[in-house]
Amino acid sequence: MFQDRLPETYQSVRPADGRRRNVWAALLPRRSRAAFRLGISATVALADVLTICGLGLAIEVVYYYAQAGTLIPGSEIRSLRISGLVALFVLLTNLVREEYSIETSLARRPHLRRAATLWLVAWAVVLVFGFATKTTTDFSRVVAVTLFVLGLPAMLSMRAAMIALVRKGITPASASVSRVHLVGFEEDIARFYASNDADALGLRVIGTSYLRRVDATADEAARQAQLSEDLDLAVSVVRFLRPDDVFILVPWADNAEVERCIDAFLRVPAALHLRPGAVLDRFPDLEIARVGRLSGINIGRRPLNIGEILLKRAFDLALSLTALALLAPLMAAVAVLIKLDSPGPVFFRQRRYGFNQQPFDVFKFRSMKVEENAGFRQATRNDSRITRIGAMLRRSNIDELPQLLNVVLGEMSLVGPRPHALAHDRSFERRIALYARRHNVKPGITGWAQVNGLRGETLTDLDMERRVAHDLHYIDNWSIWFDMQIIVQTVISPRAYRNAF
Numbered sequence: 001m002f003q004d005r006l007p008e009t010y011q012s013v014r015p016a017d018g019r020r021r022n023v024w025a026a027l028l029p030r031r032s033r034a035a036f037r038l039g040i041s042a043t044v045a046l047a048d049v050l051t052i053c054g055l056g057l058a059i060e061v062v063y064y065y066a067q068a069g070t071l072i073p074g075s076e077i078r079s080l081r082i083s084g085l086v087a088l089f090v091l092l093t094n095l096v097r098e099e100y101s102i103e104t105s106l107a108r109r110p111h112l113r114r115a116a117t118l119w120l121v122a123w124a125v126v127l128v129f130g131f132a133t134k135t136t137t138d139f140s141r142v143v144a145v146t147l148f149v150l151g152l153p154a155m156l157s158m159r160a161a162m163i164a165l166v167r168k169g170i171t172p173a174s175a176s177v178s179r180v181h182l183v184g185f186e187e188d189i190a191r192f193y194a195s196n197d198a199d200a201l202g203l204r205v206i207g208t209s210y211l212r213r214v215d216a217t218a219d220e221a222a223r224q225a226q227l228s229e230d231l232d233l234a235v236s237v238v239r240f241l242r243p244d245d246v247f248i249l250v251p252w253a254d255n256a257e258v259e260r261c262i263d264a265f266l267r268v269p270a271a272l273h274l275r276p277g278a279v280l281d282r283f284p285d286l287e288i289a290r291v292g293r294l295s296g297i298n299i300g301r302r303p304l305n306i307g308e309i310l311l312k313r314a315f316d317l318a319l320s321l322t323a324l325a326l327l328a329p330l331m332a333a334v335a336v337l338i339k340l341d342s343p344g345p346v347f348f349r350q351r352r353y354g355f356n357q358q359p360f361d362v363f364k365f366r367s368m369k370v371e372e373n374a375g376f377r378q379a380t381r382n383d384s385r386i387t388r389i390g391a392m393l394r395r396s397n398i399d400e401l402p403q404l405l406n407v408v409l410g411e412m413s414l415v416g417p418r419p420h421a422l423a424h425d426r427s428f429e430r431r432i433a434l435y436a437r438r439h440n441v442k443p444g445i446t447g448w449a450q451v452n453g454l455r456g457e458t459l460t461d462l463d464m465e466r467r468v469a470h471d472l473h474y475i476d477n478w479s480i481w482f483d484m485q486i487i488v489q490t491v492i493s494p495r496a497y498r499n500a501f
Helices: 023-027 033-068 079-096 102-107 112-133 141-169 186-195 220-241 255-265 306-341 388-396 403-408 422-431 435-440 461-476 480-492
Strands: 002-004 178-185 203-211 245-248 271-274 287-291 294-298 347-353 359-365 413-415 444-446
Touching: 033 079, 033 102, 033 141, 079 112, 079 141, 112 141, 178 186, 178 220, 186 203, 203 220, 220 255, 245 255, 255 271, 306 359, 306 388, 306 403, 306 413, 306 480, 347 422, 359 403, 403 444, 413 480, 422 435, 422 461, 435 461, 444 480
Parallel strands: 178 203, 178 245, 245 271, 413 444
Antiparallel strands: 002 203, 287 294, 347 359
């Protein structure tokens, strides 16, 4: 076994006072490190509290000035009670969930779904507390409602800014980053360095211990003796360097070696981690999940849980029924224009795949001339089959309005991956990875791909790959707020009308 020399990035560490220092001394843990980490986490947490309380105070000051024409006296300020209670609940919950840790800041951006759920629960707690103490009448409803509406976006914006600052300030030379030691066979450690940018990992690799491959002709006793020698030396090095975390990069297929590594490094005061090859790189949000009494690594959750399904369905029904009632005169006028423009039916029905690849008939206003015994052919720019009224309907997306009926029937949702023709589905499913995963949720009248201009004719596989990437992003990041954002963008964003013909 041998210990690797450190990458050049870590060899050039210099102290702030400019004095020359031994490299090994620079790699040992510093007494101030815990204070640095605590200070960064405390700053992120304090930013949440100040954002919520500051916003509540600002709203109250502005509202009082608008009503009385003067600044509010200090003795009449009441918003800090309600905003302080909300901030306290948010703070304590995030502390329990370790939301303020440096690793959380480096690993992901603010999670909209988690933050929105916490915000709603916090306000529910405030309402229950106010009801129990009979103090709900002490607070301005205008201030409370405004704080509820603006608080979540303000908190997310501040958190995004803090995370950006943390990511910018954390480098491998920073005193606050996690200090990591790598253990594995030479090819596994080489693969780790090849597939990871050391400067972007948000940690500091202070050393590596290479395990030697045992000669295939050696007997079992010699194999065990060599591995024991390598592990004893590695443990000695880890005890000297005192890293925070030890990563075992030995492939899981080498079960015996992995077990020996675990037994060896459980004896040192450091967190121990296993890396299951390239799986972690493909699925960065893996977590341990339990089903009954069975444990496993969860590489993909259900697209929507039962609560989210009910919420989305209620949202779809409420908006689609309202839209049908309001748009009935427009849809009747469009039907008349279609009949006057060209012979044929008002509606166009085509077979599409829905949730779990179950086929259904999608409704659209007919925008093309009727052709007898014509097979499927995708519409193209300046397509001669498109009627005069049809061109207008396509440019304005009005041809999609009958799909509100599909939403009411439960075959579609207002927002989701757009359903493609069956011929497209069969073709692209064979050529594009995870294409069929689009069918893990109901198809939508509009979607994240559409509001980003990825609609219309797909001339190349790259066109479809971009569309699929946006659809999968929607599936993995769904929230009711995301649906609302997409619906608004569908109406007002110029990109939503791009490539409509």
